[in-house]
Amino acid sequence: xxxxxxxxxxxxxxxxxxxxxxxxxxxxxxxxxxxxxxxxxxxxxxxxxxxxxxxxxxxxxxxxxxxxxxxxxxxxxxxxxxxxxxxxxxxxxxxxxxxxxxxxxxxxxxxxxxxxxxxxxxxxxxxxxxxxxxxxxxxxxxxxxxxxxxxxxxxxxxxxxxxxxxxxxxxxxxxxxxxxxxxxxxxxxxxxxxxxxxxxxxxxxxxxxxxxxxxxxxxxxxxxxxxxxxxxxxxxxxxxxxxxxxxxxxxxxxxxxxxxxxxxxxxxxxxxxxxxxxxxxxxxxxxxxxxxxxxxxxxxxxxxxxxxxxxxxxxxxxxxxxxxxxxxxxxxxxxxxxx
Numbered sequence: 001x002x003x004x005x006x007x008x009x010x011x012x013x014x015x016x017x018x019x020x021x022x023x024x025x026x027x028x029x030x031x032x033x034x035x036x037x038x039x040x041x042x043x044x045x046x047x048x049x050x051x052x053x054x055x056x057x058x059x060x061x062x063x064x065x066x067x068x069x070x071x072x073x074x075x076x077x078x079x080x081x082x083x084x085x086x087x088x089x090x091x092x093x094x095x096x097x098x099x100x101x102x103x104x105x106x107x108x109x110x111x112x113x114x115x116x117x118x119x120x121x122x123x124x125x126x127x128x129x130x131x132x133x134x135x136x137x138x139x140x141x142x143x144x145x146x147x148x149x150x151x152x153x154x155x156x157x158x159x160x161x162x163x164x165x166x167x168x169x170x171x172x173x174x175x176x177x178x179x180x181x182x183x184x185x186x187x188x189x190x191x192x193x194x195x196x197x198x199x200x201x202x203x204x205x206x207x208x209x210x211x212x213x214x215x216x217x218x219x220x221x222x223x224x225x226x227x228x229x230x231x232x233x234x235x236x237x238x239x240x241x242x243x244x245x246x247x248x249x250x251x252x253x254x255x256x257x258x259x260x261x262x263x264x265x266x267x268x269x270x271x272x273x274x275x276x277x278x279x280x281x282x283x284x285x286x287x288x289x290x291x292x293x294x295x296x297x298x299x300x301x302x303x304x305x306x307x308x309x310x311x312x313x314x315x316x317x318x319x320x321x322x323x324x325x326x327x328x329x330x331x332x333x334x335x336x337x338x339x
Contacts, residue, residue, distance in 0.1 A: 003215060005279050011054060011211050012274065013288060015046040015267050018070040020292050021079055024300065025086055030246045034304070035086050038100045042067030044209070044241030047266035048173050050074065051214030052141055052234075055222055061109040061127055063120035063142040066101040067173055067240075071143065075108045079299035089306040095317070096309035118148035121157030121170065128166030128231065139167040139225045141218075147178025149192050158233070162199035165230035169221045172233070173208065175240035180252045196233040208236030209266040212273075239264075 022041035029035045042049070049070035053062060056075075064071045072082065077093065085092030085103050093103035093112075104112030111127070113120050124142035131138045148154050149172060161168045172192050176183050189195065196203025202224065206213045214236055221232035239261035243250035274280040 003212065007054065007215075008212075008270070008274060008279055011047075011050050011215070012267070012270050012280070012285075013292070014050045014054070014070050014073055015211065015270065016288060017073060017079070017292050017295070018046045018050065019043065019267060020296050021073075021082060022069055024296055025083075026242070026246050029083075029086065029300070036088070036099060039086075039246035040066040040101055040244070041242055041246075042069060042173070042240075044261060044265065045173055045175060045238045046070055047211035047214055047270070048171065048208050048236045048238060049143065051211040052169070052171055052218040055215065055218055056139070056141065059109065059136075059138050061111065061124075061138065061140040063111045063113065063124045063127070063140065065113055065117055065120075065143045065145065065148075065173070067145070067175070068143045069101075071141075072103075072110060075105075075110050077105055077108060077110065079296060080302045083300050083303035084306050087303055087306075088308060089303060090309040090313065091303070091306040095313065097314065116151075116153075117144055118151040118154035118157070120144070121148070121154045122160060123157075124168050124170070125157045125161040125164070125166055125231075128161060128168035128225075129164050132164065132166050137167075137226050139169060139222055141169050141171060143171050143173060145178060146172060146174040146176070146183055146192060147181065147186060148172075149195060150178075150186055155198075158196075158199045158201070158231070161231040162201050165228065167225035167228075168231040169218060169225060170231060170233045171218070172235045173238060174235050175238050176257075177240055177244070177253065179244045180248075191235060193233055193235040199231075201230060202232040203235070204232070205235045205237060208238035209261075209264045209269060211266055211270055238266075241265075 026039050026041050030039045045067050049068040053071040053074045062071050062075060081093055086099055088096050088099040090096045093105055102112060102114060104110045111120060120142055124140045127140045174192055178186055191205045193203035193205040204217050206217045217234050221234060224232055241261060271285050275282060
């Protein structure tokens with residue numbers, strides 16, 4: 001995919017839509033008591049999921065994490081389903097069994113995750129291996145934070161992916177804090193990307209607040225993977241412009257860091273670039289914001305009127321002998337027509 005005017009405008013749309021959805025979830029619905037449980041957002045990190053996922057083809061796969069809302073949107077999960085998910089409605093992605101970002105949709109090749117945030121790294125390696133064994137050209141993108149790279153399953157997953165030369169792109173949202181632990185107290189290396197050297201795979205560090213930089217790095221890694229070159233690691237340096245979750249007052253982060261990173265806001269940077277290059281006008285940006293606000297208003301209204309699940313539905317789709325049966329394998333889930 002070339003970086004066309006349409007692609008740039010699409011990226012702006014998805015980044016702004018991501019922020020509007022998450023703002024409503026964290027700062028309105030949660031505080032109104034309409035969402036109960038954990039709320040995790042990616043404010044300030046929108047360029048990473050959008051700049052990478054927008055490159056994918058239909059049959060490619062993603063393993064997102066809890067700050068990758070843009071990836072869900074690009075892969076086709078609607079705002080209504082997302083709001084229904086957070087409000088525990090049966091029309092949500094988990095049919096009311098969960099009420100946060102622990103969601104996926106196998107019809108869209110979105111693999112759900114759990115709270116152990118390196119857990120999908122070996123899963124992504126396995127998905128990539130299934131693509132390779134079937135001699136298919138699909139790739140898998142796997143997202144995680146800086147803290148995940150200090151876990152054993154992260155290293156095991158990268159090692160497996162490298163040994164088997166699977167078509168996987170591992171994308172690190174390095175937002176400087178693993179919950180409340182700053183990066184300098186997590187690891188001695190300056191750049192997480194250097195860890196790729198231990199697994200003989202390309203490693204690259206980019207400005208995670210520059211959506212074009214993320215796009216270009218991911219494009220190179222996807223091309224490498226599709227040609228059989230194996231996996232890559234992309235570290236996107238960014239900053240979490242909020243607490244770890246909605247209940248976190250984030251007092252452990254110095255104020256000057258918020259002040260510094262606010263000037264690097266990825267959405268503002270793209271808007272400024274588009275207006276400078278005469279791809280969009282200030283009026284275009286205002287119209288886009290108004291359009292997104294309407295779309296989100298409509299999605300919330302629909303989701304709030306959706307029903308909650310019935311009590312008996314809590315156990316449906318949980319065990320293999322029930323109504324909703326799991327696929328024989330994750331590869332079969334992606335390609336049921338090949339059974």
